Amino acid sequence: MIKKIICGGFLLTAISAPSFAASVNTQLEKATQSVSEKVITWRRHLHQYPELSNREFETAKYITEHLKSLGLEVQTGVAHTGVVAKLSGGKKGPLIALRADMDALPVTEQIDLPFASKQTSTYRGNEVGVMHACGHDTHVAILMAVAESLVKIKDQLAGEVLFVFQPAEEGAPEGEEGGAELMLKEGLFKQKPEAVFGLHVTSSLNTGQIGFREGPLMASEDSFTINVTGRQTHGSRPWNGVDPIVASSQIIMATQTIASRQVDVTKAPSVISFGAINGGIRSNIIPDNVELIGTIRTFDQTMRADIKKRLAKTAELVAESAGAKADVHIDHGYPVTVNNVALTQKMTPTLARIAGADNIITTDLITGAEDFSYYALETPGLFYFLGVTPKDQNAKTAASNHSPQFYVDESALQLGVESLSQLVVDYLQ
Numbered sequence: 001m002i003k004k005i006i007c008g009g010f011l012l013t014a015i016s017a018p019s020f021a022a023s024v025n026t027q028l029e030k031a032t033q034s035v036s037e038k039v040i041t042w043r044r045h046l047h048q049y050p051e052l053s054n055r056e057f058e059t060a061k062y063i064t065e066h067l068k069s070l071g072l073e074v075q076t077g078v079a080h081t082g083v084v085a086k087l088s089g090g091k092k093g094p095l096i097a098l099r100a101d102m103d104a105l106p107v108t109e110q111i112d113l114p115f116a117s118k119q120t121s122t123y124r125g126n127e128v129g130v131m132h133a134c135g136h137d138t139h140v141a142i143l144m145a146v147a148e149s150l151v152k153i154k155d156q157l158a159g160e161v162l163f164v165f166q167p168a169e170e171g172a173p174e175g176e177e178g179g180a181e182l183m184l185k186e187g188l189f190k191q192k193p194e195a196v197f198g199l200h201v202t203s204s205l206n207t208g209q210i211g212f213r214e215g216p217l218m219a220s221e222d223s224f225t226i227n228v229t230g231r232q233t234h235g236s237r238p239w240n241g242v243d244p245i246v247a248s249s250q251i252i253m254a255t256q257t258i259a260s261r262q263v264d265v266t267k268a269p270s271v272i273s274f275g276a277i278n279g280g281i282r283s284n285i286i287p288d289n290v291e292l293i294g295t296i297r298t299f300d301q302t303m304r305a306d307i308k309k310r311l312a313k314t315a316e317l318v319a320e321s322a323g324a325k326a327d328v329h330i331d332h333g334y335p336v337t338v339n340n341v342a343l344t345q346k347m348t349p350t351l352a353r354i355a356g357a358d359n360i361i362t363t364d365l366i367t368g369a370e371d372f373s374y375y376a377l378e379t380p381g382l383f384y385f386l387g388v389t390p391k392d393q394n395a396k397t398a399a400s401n402h403s404p405q406f407y408v409d410e411s412a413l414q415l416g417v418e419s420l421s422q423l424v425v426d427y428l429q
Helices: 017-033 036-048 056-067 137-154 179-185 244-262 301-321 341-355 372-378 411-426
Strands: 002-007 012-016 073-078 082-088 091-101 119-124 127-131 159-165 195-206 210-212 215-218 221-229 270-278 290-300 325-332 337-338 360-362 381-389
Touching: 017 137, 017 411, 036 056, 056 073, 056 082, 056 137, 056 159, 082 127, 091 137, 091 341, 091 360, 091 372, 091 411, 119 337, 127 221, 137 159, 137 195, 137 215, 137 411, 179 372, 195 210, 195 215, 195 270, 195 372, 195 411, 221 244, 244 270, 244 290, 244 301, 270 301, 290 301, 301 325, 337 341, 337 360, 337 372, 337 381, 341 360, 341 381, 381 411
Parallel strands: 091 159, 091 195, 195 381, 210 360
Antiparallel strands: 002 012, 073 082, 082 159, 119 127, 210 381, 215 337, 221 290, 221 325, 270 290
């Protein structure tokens, strides 16, 4: 809408705010369309040459070359291999951050694609295949495309955008630091952004769909090891020793009542799972030690701390009652990923406009974990899922993320580019 204004005897023409927004959106649409083929090319290259956590050296070079070609000032070597660039708009305004993770998984690809990964690497002493089985190749390609799109309309932006290409979301190698936590420790948010956005592709949604929820979205993740020590004896004379196998079985059963009986299940769900039991070498020898390994998942930080205390206390007291001893070690993993309620409500209309209201899905709580959670602890965050299962296929039966058959419908990537770019434009207007 154009208005004519009389000012000091002169006739001025001004563009109203809605018309200005429409103009910027039109420019953005052209910019995102101009990278629609590039994003697929970039993704295929990245998919063909995946790299494990904290070893994303060539990936970082590929990203850096592109960002520098856009005229951006680029910082490399953040948290080992991370790449960060900042775009300054034509007008003053807040800083917002966009994040993409870079690392692949020790998985051998089983899909016959012309750009399938043939890469191998050493993982925990073993030679393994390497694959972008969680779609981080798409995240990088999408953010590269978003950067190029926003550079083309930078004069219209009232603020700054921080592009964060993060290594080691899947977890740093043993004995190393990495990921979001290390990036923050090294000063990533020294200039604190007003908001942070991120996305993740998922086979559980179809192409064209976007999924998220307000508040807690993904679980915290803590792994634990319980070493149960008894006293070795002959299997025919258990009374002469202390059986750590029986004590371990009692610990496993007792700890299951923590989630079902000791914490408020109406507040948030929680999971305690055991993934390994190691102990003993012969049928007729009761060993002196058993190792239990497991994971804790919660959606509430207070509950998380409470469950960890209860797990340790339960294991120790149950072992003591059997005459054994339990040493409990808990590795503190990723926090709960929480979508800031106010930010989510503010930006939902943007996502609905880009994807279509019918394609906005309120997701269930997800017991997987994400280190985007660290960013969202520092500043309001919004993390959402982008469907990548072809529309003519059942997303419920599609191979899941981390599977060697994980498949991405590349036509879904454009919605990722458009949605993330539009979130920036709408937030900064």
